[in-house]
Amino acid sequence: MTPGDLLQNAFGYGLFTGGLGLHLGAERLGCTVVPISGGNTERQLKIMRDFRASVLSCTPSYAMYLADAARDRGLRPEDIPLRVGFHGAEPWTNELRAQIEAGLGAHALDIYGLSEMGGPGVAYECLCKAGMHINEDHYLAEVIDPHSLRPLPHGEVGELVFTTLSREAQPLIRYRTRDLCALIAEPCACGRTSLRMTKPIGRSDDMLIIRGVNVFPSQIEEVLMSIPAIEPHYQIVVDRKGYLDVIEVWVEVGEDIFAETMGDLERFQKGVQAQIYNVLNIQAAVKLKEPRTIQRSEGKAVRVIDKRTAL
Ligand SMILES: [Zn+2]
Structure with missing residues (x-):
């Protein structure tokens, strides 16, 4: 990135340092920044072409999502003006890099940073x-x-x-x-x-990184343990659907709750989801499990099943 570049910053603004941190750094370099933040794929693709963005910054999973969305709309890599993308805040592989580069027709580079060190810009490819x-x-x-x-x-x-x-x-x-x-x-x-x-x-x-957000299983546990109807048995299942991380929280509930109507069960489940969202700021799908159906372990409980290893 050099003076005169136009950065489309699709990292989230707000308390996440990727947004404002990269924004201020790019301005300091003499670049123009479009503070588009995350989401709204239609608008991302339109602005990218209308403003002729030369640099994109976002998580690698979102870059791949944008590449797929562009292809679905009949856009070829040469229709996309990007020259380079800076992608970080979550683990990614060279295989994903190759796919992003093919889809967006731009170099996909890794960046590393952490909020405690000032956010993005600690290291870069x-x-x-x-x-x-x-x-x-x-x-x-x-x-x-x-x-x-x-x-x-x-x-x-x-x-x-x-x-x-x-x-x-x-x-x-x-x-x-x-x-x-x-x-x-x-x-x-x-x-x-x-x-x-x-x-x-x-x-x-044991920290998990879900869509770029740091999640500690203990945060989820705290929410669950504050709800009396929930038994102290739960599992967190993390997977990747397409290129996006998804998280399911399986919780065991007491006998009484299954005596309730379907409507009551659904309200209860939605309530737990809302409480997890309030704490983590990410959507987790809560699955209610019947008593004694979550596997017990002799030693350290297996609380987290991360299926994303195949990335
Ligand atoms: Zn070098």
């Missing part, structure tokens, strides 16, 4: 697509063993840890991101000599 260049003038990166907490040599996978070098309001020293990746010290083919990081391959805690 260049056109070599061989790891993300870390902005080392602002962040000191280390990879540690998450158990012993000792720093690991470059090239070994461990937990990514950052120290801020230029932040004044909220400096952080050796902040543990919980993201697992490796650091690459060799200079990049693009000529830049900065340290690079591989795509995070997972998390060192």
